[in-house]
Amino acid sequence: MSRKMLNDGEVNQTNEDDAHYDFDLFVIGAGSGGVRASRFSANFGAKVGICELPFHPISSEVVGGVGGTCVIRGCVPKKILVYGASFGGEIEDARNYGWEVNEKVDFNWKKLLQKKTDEIVRLNGIYKRLLANAGVKLFEGEGKIVGPNEVEVIQLDGTKLSYSAKHILIATGSRAHRISIPGQKGRLCLSGILAYDIGCPKWIVVIVLSFTSFLFLFSKELAITSDEALSLEEFPKHAVVLGGGYIAVEFASIWRGLGATVDLCFRKELPLRGFDDEMRAVVARNLEGRGVNLHPRTNLTKLEKTEDGKIKATTDHGEDLIADVVLFATGRVPNTKRLNLEAAGVELDEAGAVKVDEYSRTNIPSIWAVGDVTNRMNLTPVALMEGTFFANTVFNGKPSKPDYRDVPYAVFSIPPLSVVGLSEEQAIEQAHGDILVFTSTFNPMKNTVSGRQEKTVMKLVVDAETDKVLGASMVGPDAPEIIQGIAVALKCGATKAQFDSTVGIHPSAAEEFVTMRTVSRRVPPANKPKTNL
Helix, strand or coil, X not given: CXXXXXXXHHCCCCCHHHCCCCEXXXXXXXXXXXXHHHHHHHHCCCCEXXXXXXXXXXXXXXXXXXXXXXXXXXXXXXXXXXXXXXXXXXXXXHHHHCCCXXXXXXXXXXXXXXXXXXXXHHHHHHHHHHHHHCCCEEEEEEEEEEECCEEXXXXXXXXXXXXXXXXXXXXXXXXXXXXXXXXXXXXXXXXXXXXXXXXXXXXXXXXXXXXXXEEEEEXXXXXXXXXXXXXXXXXXXXXXXXXXXXXXXXXXXXXXXXXXXXXXXXXXXXXXXXXXXXXXXXXXXXXXHCCCEEECCXXXXXEEECCCCCEEEXXXXXXXXXXXXXXXXXXXXXXXXXXXXXXXXXXXXXXXXXXXXXXXXCCCCCEEECHHHECCCCCHHHHHHHHHHHHHHHHCXXXXXXXXXXXXXXXXXXXXXXXXXXXXHHHHHHCCCCEEEEEEEECCHHHHHHCCCCCEEEEEEEECCCCEEEEEEEXXXXXXHHHHHHHXXXXXXXXXXXXXXXXXXCCCCHHHHHCCCCCCEEXXXXXXXXXXX
């Protein structure tokens, strides 16, 4: 192992005691949180190093890329596919707006896939330039913890470099989780991957990319995750999706919008457990209205390869679903397995996530963690916030704690769902007094002309005693754009009276949030809903 020591004069030291460290901060993981923390820390005068695995659209233990999950295999490419899928319905609706559209409209999956890849490659380059412009030293390779103040970087050629750092930040994010059911092993053809028909559970395959060659550990599964779903070589004519969370709902919407037959299987009565029950029901109706086949209270028990190369997915009700692709959207797990955290004594929770305090510090004073690798809220904007506050705390002398109240969420189904604050169920659970619920259900003007029967639903949850708006939710076109503005109001503690005194933009859907005057229902705190949805 070679040992790389920087000259003391190259480090922006705050005092002589720090002079023996190679870096003030070394970050493992260059995703949203890691890049933000690195840049801001460098802007405050810290000497910063960061390492990240080599770029590839599909993550594994040995490939990743600067930008992380959100940019490369998450929010950004998913949103591109959502945009692409939305045009299918828009083209249908256009006929009633005077557009003469041919009956047969062709869709080119490979063209959309290439546009997606071009965009994530562009963003990967932008993130690298952001780091370089901030003076952050980027290392390509796998990072590991050696001790409380020492990291090891294993480069692509196997060379091991060791660096000391006053502070170490873990920002390695999370990965899609695969459930274990019988008969998963088989052949999978993915863009840029050499696939094999083999029986062993794991195999080392050589992947040749445009920029390098490296070894890639790949498990041959009949089911895929969201990573592979974003890079399928061929568009599936029939897809089975297992899961009831936002990733499952979004991919069901995407594939159906692009013309596939989609079966969505989930364990509860409605998808999107944890969201407002009324909104969950609206999303389910919209999915069915657009042609997604819903299978509530259903799990998959077995996958088999058919003679004609398709996949037979058997449900726990004994139904066989024949598909080109089976997607497991069954949660994510933190990327801590290969970090060697035990060498420094870093504590993990039962799920393998790094345990941190309110300032993002682990039980080891010199080691910190932000983003999806921690035991806190897992969202890209939250990781950005945590990275910013980490830099303020450690290098700007301003201890800052992230505020997780009133964080807005969005599910990019078609049409989307977005929420901020408490759901009706959460408000009732936490209330000390009555809760007022205001709802508005309407068919948007765009739909009345196009003939599409798809309701927009909006809701406000209000504390009856204080008049404070506790939560807002919406299912309908542009919901995330509208709820983002509502989130500012809730963060400022807005009351229903202040909503009512605000002039709406007309004609718009957003104006409904400031024109709902009639209470839909008043719910006392003792009347807590019993639901198993």
